[in-house]
Amino acid sequence: MNVIKRNLVGAAGGGPGRDGGMAEPLLEARGISKRYGHVRALDGADFSVFSGEVVAMIGDNGAGKSTLVKALSGTLRPDSGQIILDGEPVTFTGPLDAQRHGIETVYQDLALAPDLDAAANLHLGRELYKIPFLRVLDRKAMRERAAAAFAELGVELPDMRAPVATLSGGQRQSVAVARVVSYARKVIFMDEPTAALGVVQRARVLDTMRRVRDRGISVVMISHNMPEVLAVADRIEVLRLGQRVARFTAAGTTMDELVGAMTGALATRGGEGSR
Amino acid sequence: MSAEGPAVPGMAGEPADAAQGSPGLREAQPADRRGDGEPTPPRPRPSAVTVIGRQLRRAIIANESWTLLALIILIVYFTVAAPGKFLTLTDLSYIAKNASPLLVMAVGETFVILTAGIDLSVGAVLVLSGVVAGEFYQHQPGSGANAGAGVILVGAVIGLVTGLAFGAAQGIAVTKAKIPPLIATLAGLGIATGISYLVTGGSDLRIIPARLASTIGNGAVAGVPWLIVIGFAIAIVAGLILAYTRFGRYTYAIGSNAEAARRAGINVDRHLIKVYALSGLLSGVAGVTSLAYFGTTTVAGHPTDNLTVITAVVLGGASLFGGRGSMFGTVIGLFILAMLQTGLVILAVNQYWQYIAIGVGLAAAVYLDQFRIRLRERA
Numbered sequence: 001m002n003v004i005k006r007n008l009v010g011a012a013g014g015g016p017g018r019d020g021g022m023a024e025p026l027l028e029a030r031g032i033s034k035r036y037g038h039v040r041a042l043d044g045a046d047f048s049v050f051s052g053e054v055v056a057m058i059g060d061n062g063a064g065k066s067t068l069v070k071a072l073s074g075t076l077r078p079d080s081g082q083i084i085l086d087g088e089p090v091t092f093t094g095p096l097d098a099q100r101h102g103i104e105t106v107y108q109d110l111a112l113a114p115d116l117d118a119a120a121n122l123h124l125g126r127e128l129y130k131i132p133f134l135r136v137l138d139r140k141a142m143r144e145r146a147a148a149a150f151a152e153l154g155v156e157l158p159d160m161r162a163p164v165a166t167l168s169g170g171q172r173q174s175v176a177v178a179r180v181v182s183y184a185r186k187v188i189f190m191d192e193p194t195a196a197l198g199v200v201q202r203a204r205v206l207d208t209m210r211r212v213r214d215r216g217i218s219v220v221m222i223s224h225n226m227p228e229v230l231a232v233a234d235r236i237e238v239l240r241l242g243q244r245v246a247r248f249t250a251a252g253t254t255m256d257e258l259v260g261a262m263t264g265a266l267a268t269r270g271g272e273g274s275r
Numbered sequence: 276m277s278a279e280g281p282a283v284p285g286m287a288g289e290p291a292d293a294a295q296g297s298p299g300l301r302e303a304q305p306a307d308r309r310g311d312g313e314p315t316p317p318r319p320r321p322s323a324v325t326v327i328g329r330q331l332r333r334a335i336i337a338n339e340s341w342t343l344l345a346l347i348i349l350i351v352y353f354t355v356a357a358p359g360k361f362l363t364l365t366d367l368s369y370i371a372k373n374a375s376p377l378l379v380m381a382v383g384e385t386f387v388i389l390t391a392g393i394d395l396s397v398g399a400v401l402v403l404s405g406v407v408a409g410e411f412y413q414h415q416p417g418s419g420a421n422a423g424a425g426v427i428l429v430g431a432v433i434g435l436v437t438g439l440a441f442g443a444a445q446g447i448a449v450t451k452a453k454i455p456p457l458i459a460t461l462a463g464l465g466i467a468t469g470i471s472y473l474v475t476g477g478s479d480l481r482i483i484p485a486r487l488a489s490t491i492g493n494g495a496v497a498g499v500p501w502l503i504v505i506g507f508a509i510a511i512v513a514g515l516i517l518a519y520t521r522f523g524r525y526t527y528a529i530g531s532n533a534e535a536a537r538r539a540g541i542n543v544d545r546h547l548i549k550v551y552a553l554s555g556l557l558s559g560v561a562g563v564t565s566l567a568y569f570g571t572t573t574v575a576g577h578p579t580d581n582l583t584v585i586t587a588v589v590l591g592g593a594s595l596f597g598g599r600g601s602m603f604g605t606v607i608g609l610f611i612l613a614m615l616q617t618g619l620v621i622l623a624v625n626q627y628w629q630y631i632a633i634g635v636g637l638a639a640a641v642y643l644d645q646f647r648i649r650l651r652e653r654a
Binding site for chain 1: 527534
């Protein structure tokens, strides 16, 4: 218990360590509840994302992670509770609305069009035009912008014109991330970003997350992989049974503490203790 | 555990899988996945040679290359088998004129199939549009035989609008009523055919404006028959739209992954309705041009148009699962069928063999497509 207290993000410490000072979250969920019939997926869940951090959302199966992410990315409307962005309460009418607010999501299935090339996927729905009146695409400009976006993430694609179906799993992931990164202005949600990847690609995705953070965009990673979470996250928030039960700064936190909070072996109410 | 812990070794030692020398093919895993048992060689940076090799390989993989080869073989075969008869100018012109309505419909079908849909109603909508236009002319003074340009134009527009509206209705059935395209357009085929028979009472309208027949039907512009001009102009414009505009890009995207397109903010339903409406419109164009060409509504003359048109699109390399194909491929695919038809006639083979040939061609093309997909997924 004491061990955990030490690592909980205290009000005094403010937000993430790297920013040093301010404690105002960039995006915050307050008391979000959602029921599916008799199942209570979220039961007054809280969550906060500070600017310029990688925060991991962890929890056992059924803890409500996916539901909370859906609520925060506009895919799902909560029954009650508040979402606060930049200090203002917001209601997302849908994922596109959340995107307009600068919040993007990398879906587990990546949501790419496999027959289109990387540049086309990157710009899907946001094409650039050579002749705007006739909606004639500016393919060169899109390729150049895509190349720049990949370079920024340290991703090299062998062939920008190859359909993404012909790319490796890691490269496809990179395309999905690059797409999201080039449009997200505030927060990126990544749902199990490394689940389907090999060792090398995993490392690459984690590195990408750090780069994105260093560009000033916050990353929320949803993961089951504790070593990965500890490796890349600045902070960790734990959900259990539809509520936030603990918050940690990653540095100095051990896997046992995380597992303890996830399973309830160590009873903590982070929401109360930290503020 | 330090924050950098597990990540670093992999990062530093990894020779950016970007610089792979084996493009086109996927190179997912570091180890041998090419199936040739050789270990992966060191990865060179892409040089000019590999770039050319990559384009060559892509051309070889491209379905259009094979279809074009098939067309050339067919032409050579018929030319050798029937010297002096096949591939003469009159003959080519005849083939192209006959193929024109089919080409126009195949253009629309290409868009539909690229979205992973299908339009079985094309021939029936052709007939319906021709019948509606013909019926309009019928009610003009003198049964419209001497109708002027204005009346002819109005009739043509009525035909086109009929096709457009019918196609749009099918698009709405597919998107809003969630009726699978196969069924929605099969129902459309039945409905369009039924209306055509009801309107004509089963006997073709045989009087059409003389000026329509002498211009669009049998006339030429700068020596090139109108039918050919219309067919190719539509194919070229539609090909450009498909390859270079947002409309084309969305068509591919929806066929490739409709859910991804939706999440990217594309209004998938609206686009699909436009695509089905386009297919209907082009069937309407085909209806008006064949009315002009044949001088009659040919109510019973198009039961296998959908077979021909779909086969042409699939032969041209389009995947029935959507996302892959091109207008160029469709044009080649259609001319393979047109050459085949004429070639069989010239060789005095019973022309009913053509349906069997088309059916076999369709099945073979789809089989090859499945085979390619399996290859792609395995790799």
